[in-house]
Amino acid sequence: MAVLEIKDLHVSREGKEILKGVNLKTGPGEVHAIMGPNGSGKSTLAYTLLAHPKYEVTKGDILLDGESILELSADERAKKGLFLGFQYPTEVSGVGFSHFLRTAYNSLSKAMQGDNREVFITVREFQKYLKENLEKVGLKEEFLSRYLNEGFSGGEKKRAEVLQMAVLKPKISILDEPDSGLDIDAVQAVAQAISKVADKDATIIIITHYARILKFLDKLDFVHVFARGQVLKTGDASLADKLEAEGYEWALEQSA
Ligand code: ADP
Numbered sequence: 001m002a003v004l005e006i007k008d009l010h011v012s013r014e015g016k017e018i019l020k021g022v023n024l025k026t027g028p029g030e031v032h033a034i035m036g037p038n039g040s041g042k043s044t045l046a047y048t049l050l051a052h053p054k055y056e057v058t059k060g061d062i063l064l065d066g067e068s069i070l071e072l073s074a075d076e077r078a079k080k081g082l083f084l085g086f087q088y089p090t091e092v093s094g095v096g097f098s099h100f101l102r103t104a105y106n107s108l109s110k111a112m113q114g115d116n117r118e119v120f121i122t123v124r125e126f127q128k129y130l131k132e133n134l135e136k137v138g139l140k141e142e143f144l145s146r147y148l149n150e151g152f153s154g155g156e157k158k159r160a161e162v163l164q165m166a167v168l169k170p171k172i173s174i175l176d177e178p179d180s181g182l183d184i185d186a187v188q189a190v191a192q193a194i195s196k197v198a199d200k201d202a203t204i205i206i207i208t209h210y211a212r213i214l215k216f217l218d219k220l221d222f223v224h225v226f227a228r229g230q231v232l233k234t235g236d237a238s239l240a241d242k243l244e245a246e247g248y249e250w251a252l253e254q255s256a
């Protein structure tokens, strides 16, 4: 269980300010959507949360359970239960997917001891656990013998990311455009996989340009309109419908 709090966050890339005072708070069990036009800084926010070295925090703070994580590396943040999916490079050439997942799972479990996670699962135990999760996200077992991201279709890659999320059980997952480049059937499949993985204690933040993936989710608690490097407006799921029907302009004008 974790509470993420982003306070007046200002972030620059190569000297140019992109995030201009982001405020956002998420709690356990909540599903959030961040929606906004292209180039508004959504991916910048995602990368900053995971400590991408190109993004410099110039003001504000990111708190996890009340403690600043600004000084922590990407790896240390991951070990605290943060997960960034989809736009993060996951290519690990020559490493079997299940081996990769088992190593990552065990490393995380060791870091998160006391969080009711199993540690040192045997290969056989882990395979059983993995199989259950494969079913959850709608992937076949033969998927495991293929190498990570080699020869996967767009939809498979994204489901593989959801599988990774299901297996690792992060406290907070940030999914950057899980719907980009997918046809409508694949979007629905990915949304269903996300819903199945959503846990009563976990937080899921979905960054997207389009409302279509959100419609397929079992639940959506908050929608944030993101533009010009800020969260301009927050509402419930109906805000996504309004954005789809009327575009971003009205929200931008309202807050101008
Ligand atoms: P979004 O994810 O909402 O489309 P991004 O966070 O990717 O937005 O980009 C926000 C802004 O950051 C862009 O408008 C652009 O000006 C700048 N930006 C993005 N990528 C780069 C880059 N590789 N180098 C320099 N500036 C960039």
Ligand code: MG
Pocket: 038, 039, 043
């Ligand atoms: Mg973009």
Ligand code: MG
Pocket: 042, 043, 044, 176, 177
């Ligand atoms: Mg983006």
